[in-house]
Amino acid sequence: MPTKITLGAFHTLGVGAKWYLTEDPMRYLDLQHWIDTVKGYEEAGLDFVFFADSYGYPVLHDHVIPLAVERGIQFPAADPTVLLTALAATTDRIGLVTTVSTMIEKPQTVARRFATLDHFTKGRVGWNVVTGSGQSASALLFGEELTAHDDRYARAEEHVQLSLELWEGSWEDDALKVDAETGTFTDSSKVHEVEHDGTFFKARGVLTVPPSPQRTPTLFQAGTSSRGRQFAADFAEAVFVAAEPDTVTKQIADIRDRLEANGRGRDAISILAAGTFFVAATHEEAVAKREAAVGRTSLEDAAVLYAYFTGLDLMSMDLDKPLAQTNSDQGQTNIDRFSGKDGAPALTVRQILEEFQRNSVMASPFVGDPIEVTDQAIAYIEATGADGFLLQPEVAGGQDDFLEFVLPELRRRGVLNESQPGLTLREQLFGAGNNRLPETHPGAAFRKNSIPA
Known part of the structure; x- marks a missing residue:
């Protein structure tokens, strides 16, 4: 039995893959939709809400894929960072996490923005550090x-190092x-100029x-390539993973081994599985929801989505x-x-397309009645060593159904990490009193001559 399960909700400021099944x-x-949604998560006791961005x-071939525009696949989308001040004003417990790419923004800009947000949220903000998704399009756009x-x-x-210098050293x-x-x-x-002369960034001055x-x-992070796992072990405090249990188990063990090698301790990162x-x-109703969600996604749609994440054109390959x-x-x-890496089976192109058709970047879903799904979720945590879940949205089954059917059962079993008033996001994940980065x-x-936090 896990000690406490951490829960976050995943969103983007986009139409969503199943937009055609949505009333609006x-x-x-x-804006009011997001205020109401996140207030609902807070009232339910979730630890944080995460807004991905790119x-x-x-x-x-250096051009937007027309089918992506036509079908609403990872397109269109807006900027979630501007949401956070509104959410800060209308909530008081839930963590607010968003993505900013180290390829787009300079460290000085990121440090200033997140320091401001941390004040406005009273310490409830998190930065999901990414090197970029959909990077080909981003590079072309800029x-x-x-x-x-x-x-x-x-x-x-280097970006994170300079950001840390500004936050901790100024x-x-x-x-x-x-x-x-x-x-x-x-x-x-007691205010110190930061001097940085690096490969990618230079700075001399103070964070105002x-x-x-x-x-x-x-600090959150999501890449699970070997390079990404090392980056997580170096800097992250929470990591998102998404794969079948056997693969996730290996990834988590590897991250924790790297943490230990870095002298940070195996529990320095909270690992959340998508x-x-x-x-x-009933079980039958749940299966029907699952079938409805998969039914209208074609292999061509799946290929567009795969191209977004990898830049590879699967439809041009031998299936x-x-x-x-x-x-x-x-x-x-x-x-x-x-x-075939990390012990996962090597699939054919057709199998990859079929997997993306069913599950996109996620692992196989949890399907069943409340008792069945709660049992599956706890078994997953116990098998993989994950610390909790990042709940994925689905029109035909997802966060709302989880809150209605699964959350009460998890609460009854006493395994939830309940959100607490007055805690920073770091304390919510690692315990009261841990509002600052650990030594x-x-x-x-x-840090320079800092008094204890």
Whole structure:
């Protein structure tokens, strides 16, 4: 039996893959919709809501794929970061996590924005660090060359390091005085210029935002290629994984081994598995929901989605042979997933398309009545060593059904990590009193004469 299961809800500011089954496909641009949705998650006791983001969209041969535009596949989409201040004002417990790419934004911009958000949310903000998804489209949009996969991670490492220098090293904890009697707003001797002369970034100056409740936002990461897992072990505090249980078990063990080698401790990261739940009052109803969700996705649709994540054109390959290409600078996770790495079976192109047709980037869903699905979810946690789930949205079964049918059963069994008022997001994941990066995190090395948090 797991000790406590952490739960987050996944969203994008896009129409969603099954928009044609939705009463109002354009509600993703309705601010009140998101306020109501996230307030509902908070009332249900979820730990955080996560908004994925990318400037990319499905591209092949340096052009947007027309079928992606026609069918609404990873297109269109808006910017979720602008949501967070509204959500900060209308919630008081739930964590608010969003994606910002290290290929698009400079560290100085990211540090300033997230420090501000951490104040506005009272320490409930998290940054999902990505090197980019849909990277071919993003590079074309910004008029840049596509950067090699490992080079993107090298840039991301330096990006995060400079961000950490600004968050942790610019201000000492007691620098802010706000003393009207002496006219001293800040003790200038306790504010330090950061000097950075790196391969990708240069800086000399200070972060102008005073220290926030977490200082550094809680750091999330999602890439599970070998390079991505090392990046997670170096910097992340929470990691998203999505694969079948055998593969996830190996990935989690590898991440924890790398954490231990880094001196951070095997439990320094909370690992959340992507979970899609088709649950109803009866098993038969749940199966019907699952079939309805899969029914209208074609192999061509699946190929467009796969191209978004990898840059590979599966429809141009021999469908009955394994992948003709096993590396891509656009994205490696969903190539490794099917090419026999990490102990997973090597699939034919047709099998990959059929898997994406059924499950997209997710693992096989949990299907059944509330007791069945709760048993499946707990068994998954016990088998893989994951710390919880990132709940995936589905029109025919997903977060709402999970909240209605599964959450009460998990609560009855006493296995939930219940969201608590007054805690930062880092404390929600790692316990009260842990509002700052631990001393074992590399960011702690940038602190200057800080008093204990």
